[in-house]
Amino acid sequence: MRAAQKGNAEALDQLLRRHHDKVWGICRRLAGNDADALDATQEALIALATRLNRFDGKSRFTTWLYRVTTNACLDELRRRDRRPLVGLDAEVEVVDLSATPVDGLVADRLLIDAALARLPEEFRVAVVLRDLLDLDYAEISEILDIPPGTVRSRIARGRAALANFITPGNQTDSSGRQNL
Amino acid sequence: MTMEPENLSVPVEVSDLDDQAASIVEGLTSLPASPSAELLARVKEFHQVRAHLSTALVFPDALLRDAQLAVAVSSAGDQVVVSLRKRRGPSSVVAVGIAAAAALLLVAVSLTSGIFESDPEGVASVALPSPTTYAATEVMKTQATFADGADFSDNAPIVPESLALERSVDLVDGFPFLELHNFEEAATERFFARHETAALSHEDSPCGFSLAKQQELLGEVPDGSEWLPVEVEGGQQEVWVIFGQHNLLLIDPFDCLNMLLVEVIVS
Secondary structure: OHHHHOOEHHHHHHHHHHHHHHHHHHHHHHHOOHHHHHHHHHHHHHHHHHHHHHOOOOOOHHHHHHHHHHHHHHHHHHHHHHOOOOHHHHOEEOOOOOOOOOOHHHHHHHHHHHHHHHOOHHHHHHHHHHHOOOOOHHHHHHHHOOOHHHHHHHHHHHHHHHHHHHOOOOOEOOOOOEOO | OEEOOOOOOOOOOOOHHHHHHHHHHOOOOOOOOOOOHHHHHHHHHHHHHHHHHOOOOOOOOHHHHHHHHHHHHHHOHHHOEOOHHHHOOOOOHHHHHHHHHHHHHHHHHHHHHOOOOOOHHHHHHHHOOOOOOHHHHHHHHHHHHOOOOOOOOOOOOOOOHHHOOOOOEEEEOOEEEEOHHHHHHHHHHHHHHHHHHOOOOOOOOOOOOOHHHHHHHHOOOOOEEEEEEEEEOOEEEEEEEEEOOOEEEEEEOOEEEEEEEEEOOOO
């Protein structure tokens, strides 16, 4: 890492490559779809590359990496939200799980993905950092710069919202369609 | 068919049932002896959510990954300079002066003590290209190894053939260059072995690094250090490794500026 900080391109490539899947995982979970996640991942990698020399070793490297990645992904997703929307980019495709025979497990996963994409950002981030990266409350608190108690509350409330959504009957809207 | 996405409704407060289910899923409490059907169902749902979200996501396309990394590395722009192995020589007149002074001092010491009687000229030829005061320690190590009359002419390798690592070692300006990445796997294995045994042993640094210097280089308080031997074709090669709780640092004993910091993810 030190070589990468000093500007060694090969070391930087290896460092980013080692963490690429984690960066992708965070952005993919936060974005909710592949297309946005790809762009967010690229932005996160650029942010990591250009800010690496600012890492001062006061925190764990992965804590710093997750913080930069999370912020970069969210920034990119917010930028997308502010852009003029064209065509289907602005919308979420309705998936009628009853129309196509799919494996129950796959259907559950689609349901959770859809629910996560609709979870308000502050809850989504906390749940993703906890469940995807298995970080403890203290580290999430450091990454998000919020008190650990707030982290615990957001995770619990976010997870409850997701669980409510996947509970049979809860995910249908007033018209009776699955609200995905 | 499409529709505008709506935010999911998030409960303002966590109910007692959800709080209990969350604690169970987090492993903070265990399931009661006679749980209610409601609690069991809720725990199952929480587990389902967590199990899905904890599934590792692998990037779908290797070529796209390479392209993304290339863009990121190039974005570092002016910060990306020549690799470490190209920065071995003196980078300024001051550095040359320091290195030369260190070398001359070493020559003087060696002539007085008789340590380097076999070929004192070789000391200067080794020490001069090194830009920092680590040169002194480096030369001591090198000379201590080859004080048996080995060839110290300017163009001669300072590592005997028996120790040369065919693909890991090459020569840059007459120096052997250890490709430290080739030792990374063995060092990581050693890192975990030390973690299991809670080893805290320190061995003498070949580069004269104080503990404070080691901490600065490692980015954390070092737990210990040791020589790491790696079997290669034709013999054995060693690098010096500093271990921390999260990182390890491999150091080329022949060139104390050639280092590789590895961050180890402990699951």
